[in-house]
Amino acid sequence: xxxxxxxxxxxxRRKILKLLRGGAMSAGDxxxxxxxxxxxxxxxxxxxxxxxxxxxxxxxxxxxxxLNMSVLEEALAALMSIxxxxxxxxxx
Amino acid sequence: xxxxxxxxxxxxRRKILKLLRGGAMSAGDxxxxxxxxxxxxxxxxxxxxxxxxxxxxxxxxxxxxxLNMSVLEEALAALMSIxxxxxxxxxx
DNA sequence: ACTTTATTTCGGTATTTTCCTAAATAACGA
DNA sequence: TCGTTATTTAGGAAAATACCGAAATAAAGT
Numbered sequence: 686x687x688x689x690x691x692x693x694x695x696x697x698r699r700k701i702l703k704l705l706r707g708g709a710m711s712a713g714d715x716x717x718x719x720x721x722x723x724x725x726x727x728x729x730x731x732x733x734x735x736x737x738x739x740x741x742x743x744x745x746x747x748x749x750x751x752l753n754m755s756v757l758e759e760a761l762a763a764l765m766s767i768x769x770x771x772x773x774x775x776x777x
Numbered sequence: 778x779x780x781x782x783x784x785x786x787x788x789x790r791r792k793i794l795k796l797l798r799g800g801a802m803s804a805g806d807x808x809x810x811x812x813x814x815x816x817x818x819x820x821x822x823x824x825x826x827x828x829x830x831x832x833x834x835x836x837x838x839x840x841x842x843x844l845n846m847s848v849l850e851e852a853l854a855a856l857m858s859i860x861x862x863x864x865x866x867x868x869x
Numbered sequence: 870a871c872t873t874t875a876t877t878t879c880g881g882t883a884t885t886t887t888c889c890t891a892a893a894t895a896a897c898g899a
Numbered sequence: 900t901c902g903t904t905a906t907t908t909a910g911g912a913a914a915a916t917a918c919c920g921a922a923a924t925a926a927a928g929t
Contacts, residue, residue, distance in 0.1 A: 687788050693856075694786035695917085696779050702859050712876060725918055727877055746875050746926050757860050764785075764856060767794050768849050787887090804906060817888050819907055838896045838905050871929085878923065886915070893908065899901085 689760045692736035697721070698729050702752060705739065709751035781852045784828035789813070790821050794830065794844060801843035803836075 692698055701715055716726045730750060733739045737756045742749045784790055793807055808818045822842060825831045829848045834841045 690782075690786050690791070694782045697917095699782070699859065706859065713874090716876095721917095722919055723876070724878080724920080728917075731877090743925085746873095748876065754860065757856070761853070761856050761860060764849070764853050767791065767798065768846065768853060805904090808906095813887095814889060815906070816890080816908080820887075823907090835895085838903095840906065873928080874926090876923105876925080879921085881920100882918085884915105884917075887913085889910105889912085891909085893906105895904100895906080897902100897904080899903100 686759070686763055688736040689738060689756060689763075692732050692738055693760065695729065695732075697726075698733055701729060701733065701750075702738065702757070705750060705752040709742075709749045711744075711747040711749055713747065715750065778851070778855055780828040781830060781848060781855075784824050784830055785852065787821065787824075789818075790825055793821060793825065793842075794849070797831065797842060797844040801834075801841045803839040803841055805839065807842065 697719060700718070704710060704715060704718060712723075712727065712730060715730075716723050719726060730739070730741070733750075734741060738753055739750045740753055742751070789811060792810070796802060796807060796810060804815075804819065804822060807822075808815050811818060822831070822833070825842075826833060830845055831842050832845055834843070
């Protein structure tokens with residue numbers, strides 16, 4: 686779960702997730718939305734993949750990234766467990 | 778909002794928030810839950826305060842920290858805006 | 870086989886974060 | 900005022916993160 690919060694900590698990565706809300710996108714199409722070098726974006730993709738927030742699938746010469754909703758929902762649940770009134774599910 | 782996600786990125790800070798769920802606690806009482814030097818914890822408190830996730834109040838010789846629910850709820854809303862099906866509130 | 874396109878891995882630098890010890894500040898009680 | 904307790908600020912070292920350009924890999928078309 687720490688991986689998820691680490692991933693969410695960077696604005697670029699949060700924006701990537703938002704972009705993916707509209708459906709799967711290739712690394713290149715995603716990169717076009719940022720003023721950063723491709724390798725830099727590639728690094729961000731890796732962080733998101735490590736956190737399991739996105740999955741990747743090779744489609745010929747391009748690579749498609751797509752949101753992994755279930756993990757995002759887990760992060761939501763973890764946050765809720767902090768907001769939630771009484772102690773219960775620790776170790777997040 | 779970026780400050781909030783930065784603050785949430787560290788496990789110790791998330792645990793501090795959870796501890797505060799049970800009610801306000803002094804810096805010292807919080808520190809007792811960790812194997813870290815007091816100044817280190819003090820730094821974490823500052824990060825949480827900067828993100829407005831906690832407030833502090835001097836009580837004689839001790840300082841009481843307490844959760845700021847409203848900001849935590851904003852973070853929750855920001856996460857929801859990523860999970861949420863269709864594009865709407867960008868810039869998180 | 871060669872070239873092109875899409876993407877990642879490598880090597881390295883700059884910045885940020887985390888943590889520590891020592892010293893400073895704040896409030897209190899004797 | 901002096902000493903004690905609680906906490907923060909200062910200064911600095913080590914590790915992690917973010918970024919880039921150059922080179923490597925993968926798939927496809929010619």
